[in-house]
Amino acid sequence: MDQMENQVTDTPKGQLSARIHHDIEQRILLGEWAPGFRIPLERELMETYGCARMTVNKALSALAASGLIERRRKAGSFVSQPLSQSAVIEIPDVRAEVEAIGQVYRLEVVSRQQRRSTRDDMERLNVQSPRQVLAIHCRHFAGRRVHAFEDRLIDLVSVPEAVDISFADEPPGTWLRGHVPWSEAENRISAFNADSMLATRLDVKEGSACLQVERSTWRGKRPITAVRMFYPGETYRLVAHFSPKGAMPRRDSA
């Protein structure tokens, strides 16, 4: 039996389950199997590849977990209807980011203040009750240019160890990443014109376009930190790349 010949692309060597996964993924991504298309039943695939049902099942389960297909009992497996676009953005460490473009990194702590949370702080951390927080303003330099201005709040209830850290050597983000686990983060990206204060801090002309990345991080239900990173518009580009092949985002902290 030579059902093997109706393969879409060259099937790579490797384990059978991975090959089935890859074959189906390719068929879907290259459009041969459009959204809504009913994928061959486990039985059929099992005969096509000459393997046990569990092997097919493993491949299909993985595809379902990745959202590429949907499975319904009795009905079969169907190629998912894409609902909204998505992409994975990589947000590297500031220092690594600067050094990646061949510049010398330098950190300048503008201010560091421990205080009882203000109304604004509480809103940024998305909490109701007042608490001790650490507010840090710092500038990240790439060579002699200001690469970014950081305005960070750390919840000292969740991260009491932060009280003893000066952040003179290590950026808050890097320190947090190494010391505090997190489970959820939310990012908001927007553009706006620099006001006089920000213009001074970023060393750009007043009114020039800036990119602002706001990020809030939680561990479970407890807020960890809320940060606003300001980048001069010409300097910074956020690259989001989506490659469906194993594109599961890696977790990270801070």
Place this chain on the structure above:
Amino acid sequence: MDQMENQVTDTPKGQLSARIHHDIEQRILLGEWAPGFRIPLERELMETYGCARMTVNKALSALAASGLIERRRKAGSFVSQPLSQSAVIEIPDVRAEVEAIGQVYRLEVVSRQQRRSTRDDMERLNVQSPRQVLAIHCRHFAGRRVHAFEDRLIDLVSVPEAVDISFADEPPGTWLRGHVPWSEAENRISAFNADSMLATRLDVKEGSACLQVERSTWRGKRPITAVRMFYPGETYRLVAHFSPKGAMPRRDSA
């Protein structure tokens, strides 16, 4: 033997494999098991949960596929060292986006031109050889305000059907999503000050901050489309949310 009692959080009901997966994920995300920590061996987990090794293996394999843990033969399974931050950004359909904020959507095609690709076009599509392309400029309205200005190129070699589409009713992105599958996309997000031309098109003051989202899409190695979306800085916010629980990005087109 009551190893069950040292559970971190309440383990939800559900299938065993899913429960093991969830337990371990929680332990990692909540920091009990730090990066580098060696996860109990399959054998041990198998005894802890009183199940077969395959059941444990399925859970661990899934965690490894999602990047949360790494597995090495003989050595065991380890909590991954997070390398860079990542997040999943959802880029909804423009129309849906406008209607989501309770506004009436309207599309205005400013220009629609079929032409042989210019040097600039080829660079945007990232191709070497000249070809027929469709260049579309259009404005997306939210009520009476300009929500976004779109500057799109479509590769007519990859998408010949596009020749017959006027895009008077349906935005190019929406049409492409429904008709053309894709396998890879790259997004670049940046901020800049509107020049006079863009200011006119977006109906904002010259010099005001704009957010630009550039996106290129491929099917396999063939380019599909390259688009530049310009948003008034005050209007648009790109929300990226990362929830490690089943956060695998869904694929989509255009």
Place this chain on the structure above:
DNA sequence: TGACACGTTATGTATATACATATTAACGTT
């Protein structure tokens, strides 16, 4: 004609088993 029980189907999950493979540790020879 309608309600309901029942069988069929396809997936969902778990098991015991088997063998492959990568890696480390132990051992023995030179």
Place this chain on the structure above:
DNA sequence: AACGTTAATATGTATATACATAACGTGTCA
């Protein structure tokens, strides 16, 4: 002591089997 061989170990993959579960269709009985 240095080196290579071998055994033990833990994961990787596949299989056959079993039973659960959801959904659909059908047939029976009122």
